[in-house]
Amino acid sequence: MRFLGGLRRGGKRRVVVVGLDGVPYSFVNRMIGESVFSHLGRLFGDGSWKRMNSVLPTVSSVAWSSFMTGKNPGKHNIYGFQDRRPRTYDTYIPLSTDMKSDTLWEVIGRTGRRVGVMNVPVTYPPREVNGFLVGCFLSPDLNKATYPRQLARKLSELGYRIDVDPWKGREKDKTPFLDDLNEVLSRRAATMFYLMEHEEWDFFMTHFMGTDRINHFLWEQMELGEGPYAAAFLDYYRKIDEMIAGLVSRLDGRTTLAVLSDHGFCTLKKEVYINHWLVDGGWLVFDNQNEQSIKEIDERSRAFSLDPGRIYVNLRGREPKGSVAPGDEYERVRAELAEGLAELTDPDSGEQMIEKVVKREEIYFGDSFDAAPDLIAVPRRGYDLKGALNRPELTHKGELVGMHTFEDAFLFIRGEEITRDEFSIVDVMPTVLSLLRVPIPSDVDGRSLVD
Amino acid sequence: MAKGFTVWFTGLPCSGKTTVSQIVEKEIRATGRNVEVLDGDVVRTNLSKGLGFSKEDRDTNIKRIAFVCKLLTRNGAATIAAAISPYRAIRDHARMEIGNFVEVYVRCPVEVCEQRDVKGMYKKARAGEIQGFTGIDDPYEEPLAPEVVVDTDKEAPGESAQKVMAKLRELGYLGEGETAEGGEGVYTKEEEEKVKERLTNLGYL
Numbered sequence: 109m110r111f112l113g114g115l116r117r118g119g120k121r122r123v124v125v126v127g128l129d130g131v132p133y134s135f136v137n138r139m140i141g142e143s144v145f146s147h148l149g150r151l152f153g154d155g156s157w158k159r160m161n162s163v164l165p166t167v168s169s170v171a172w173s174s175f176m177t178g179k180n181p182g183k184h185n186i187y188g189f190q191d192r193r194p195r196t197y198d199t200y201i202p203l204s205t206d207m208k209s210d211t212l213w214e215v216i217g218r219t220g221r222r223v224g225v226m227n228v229p230v231t232y233p234p235r236e237v238n239g240f241l242v243g244c245f246l247s248p249d250l251n252k253a254t255y256p257r258q259l260a261r262k263l264s265e266l267g268y269r270i271d272v273d274p275w276k277g278r279e280k281d282k283t284p285f286l287d288d289l290n291e292v293l294s295r296r297a298a299t300m301f302y303l304m305e306h307e308e309w310d311f312f313m314t315h316f317m318g319t320d321r322i323n324h325f326l327w328e329q330m331e332l333g334e335g336p337y338a339a340a341f342l343d344y345y346r347k348i349d350e351m352i353a354g355l356v357s358r359l360d361g362r363t364t365l366a367v368l369s370d371h372g373f374c375t376l377k378k379e380v381y382i383n384h385w386l387v388d389g390g391w392l393v394f395d396n397q398n399e400q401s402i403k404e405i406d407e408r409s410r411a412f413s414l415d416p417g418r419i420y421v422n423l424r425g426r427e428p429k430g431s432v433a434p435g436d437e438y439e440r441v442r443a444e445l446a447e448g449l450a451e452l453t454d455p456d457s458g459e460q461m462i463e464k465v466v467k468r469e470e471i472y473f474g475d476s477f478d479a480a481p482d483l484i485a486v487p488r489r490g491y492d493l494k495g496a497l498n499r500p501e502l503t504h505k506g507e508l509v510g511m512h513t514f515e516d517a518f519l520f521i522r523g524e525e526i527t528r529d530e531f532s533i534v535d536v537m538p539t540v541l542s543l544l545r546v547p548i549p550s551d552v553d554g555r556s557l558v559d
Numbered sequence: 560m561a562k563g564f565t566v567w568f569t570g571l572p573c574s575g576k577t578t579v580s581q582i583v584e585k586e587i588r589a590t591g592r593n594v595e596v597l598d599g600d601v602v603r604t605n606l607s608k609g610l611g612f613s614k615e616d617r618d619t620n621i622k623r624i625a626f627v628c629k630l631l632t633r634n635g636a637a638t639i640a641a642a643i644s645p646y647r648a649i650r651d652h653a654r655m656e657i658g659n660f661v662e663v664y665v666r667c668p669v670e671v672c673e674q675r676d677v678k679g680m681y682k683k684a685r686a687g688e689i690q691g692f693t694g695i696d697d698p699y700e701e702p703l704a705p706e707v708v709v710d711t712d713k714e715a716p717g718e719s720a721q722k723v724m725a726k727l728r729e730l731g732y733l734g735e736g737e738t739a740e741g742g743e744g745v746y747t748k749e750e751e752e753k754v755k756e757r758l759t760n761l762g763y764l
Binding site: 167189190193194195196198201203205233245246248249271274275277278321324379415426427428430492494495496506508 | 582714715716717718720721745746747750751753754755757758760761762763764
């Protein structure tokens with residue numbers, strides 16, 4: 109078989125990246141052992157694979173933005189699936205147009221190499237590339253999701269779908285949801301193989317969102333090893349394993365394969381409504397009793413929160429109804445909030461719910477630092493910190509039974525040695541550039557993991 | 560060529576014209592457009608150097624600004640003018656002259672402006688050291704039908720700037736979703752709702 113030939117000297121190097129959203133290192137390790145990942149087990153023996161840290165806040169839009177830019181959010185400007193417009197209480201969905209950095213494929217493309225990119229979060233609207241790009245699940249419509257535009261027609265013919273219907277995940281009967289997941293996966297794989305064969309490329313990446321989707325709704329059943337869909341959950345991952353095997357069989361010796369996830373996963377014990385806590389403590393005040401939007405904030409408010417665990421001080425001169433004076437008062441408010449959050453306990457078990465609270469200057473730096481939350485609360489395993497308003501209790505468990513973890517993502521590179529044990533998702537971009545022998549831009553935060 | 564236009568900020572001294580216009584400038588620039596700014600304070604150090612604050616000199620100053628705005632606008636630039644421009648008649652002249660004209664009334668009670676008094680001008684005017692100071696002993700004629708009114712005593716500068724940006728989109732001077740790459744539309748209102756619903760469903764909002 110061709111792929112066993114190793115890197116052919118002199119030939120133009122190519123790289124293929126597979127992104128598996130929200131698949132933990134620990135889970136892959138276990139499933140290799142239990143032969144769910146039988147192909148991956150063999151593949152991962154031919155190279156190096158290690159646990160990887162994600163980003164804070166640990167959410168896919170931020171993690172993949174850090175992946176594709178090699179930078180911290182203070183530089184790329186993506187801090188969540190929702191953000192507030194600077195100096196207002198208006199919220200918006202950050203998109204590729206808000207990302208203030210070149211991406212991996214833009215840097216590669218500028219060297220004359222051709223790129224193909226499918227579905228990576230925060231690539232809508234599609235920015236121009238030297239090759240083609242299919243936008244992520246934030247695309248409202250396939251016809252608007254592609255660069256070049258006419259590619260959308262081919263994708264329609266191939267039955268390509270951007271994402272599953274998440275409504276189905278909330279139904280009690282999960283069969284339609286699972287059917288949908290499987291359908292989207294096989295279409296994506298078929299489209300990927302088609303494009304790899306019919307297009308020219310030096311770099312190709314496909315992102316799979318279905319893994320994160322199934323984890324959110326069925327992770328608990330898998331962990332418990334019981335429940336009507338525990339087996340179907342593993343069957344889905346067997347399909348992922350087969351898809352990667354199919355991909356490997358199509359690669360030649362000059363192509364390096366990397367597989368990564370953007371964050372880990374664990375069973376969600378409870379959602380924790382930070383704004384409920386803020387209201388309770390008098391930190392957050394609304395003009396009326398039935399608040400639906402942060403816009404209705406009263407000027408007595410000193411802080412508010414957005415998903416997940418992002419806390420903003422209502423700062424005078426920055427927020428329209430800011431009440432906290434910059435300087436000493438701002439620091440005092442942050443210190444008090446951090447202390448209060450650290451002491452927050454599960455009303456039922458008494459267990460501590462927040463691992464630590466980080467100040468923004470401890471982890472973010474760059475031109476977009478001003479947009480950063482003032483504090484980031486990092487939850488203990490199982491406690492998902494939410495920004496929802498108007499929740500009657502501090503904690504609740506809903507239909508979502510899985511949540512993200514920071515420290516349990518992974519990276520695999522075939523035929524290479526990953527040289528460090530402690531690294532994070534910002535290191536992947538310079539690593540891929542190294543594999544392609546493309547110079548790493550000087551403003552990238554990450555460092556290459558290969559020699 | 561993109562459609563040129565002029566955003567004309569008018570209001571009392573220290574009402575926030577420069578502050579808001581600078582944010583608008585940045586926002587428009589981020590859409591990939593070429594932007595030129597004629598700020599009253601800056602203009603008086605070059606284009607209108609030597610002119611005083613008599614009615615005649617003020618009118619000459621505004622006419623010069625309007626003339627440059629016209630040239631820029633017809634060449635596709637996004638043009639921003641920020642000047643007290645207290646007299647209605649001369650603002651209307653600018654409107655006629657320029658054509659694609661978006662008047663922004665930067666409204667703020669004179670007491671609040673006086674408190675801000677960035678350059679100590681109100682103090683001097685109160686002390687009688689400056690004569691003909693708009694808002695103190697010279698009139699400011701409010702616009703009757705400005706395209707945008709921003710209340711800088713109540714809104715944050717960013718909020719005011721967003722109002723201006725929304726109007727520019729509404730009037731078709733900026734694309735609904737004009738992007739830094741000059742590329743495709745981002746979201747229509749309906750699409751944004753659809754995506755928000757999806758994110759809510761997935762527990763991300």
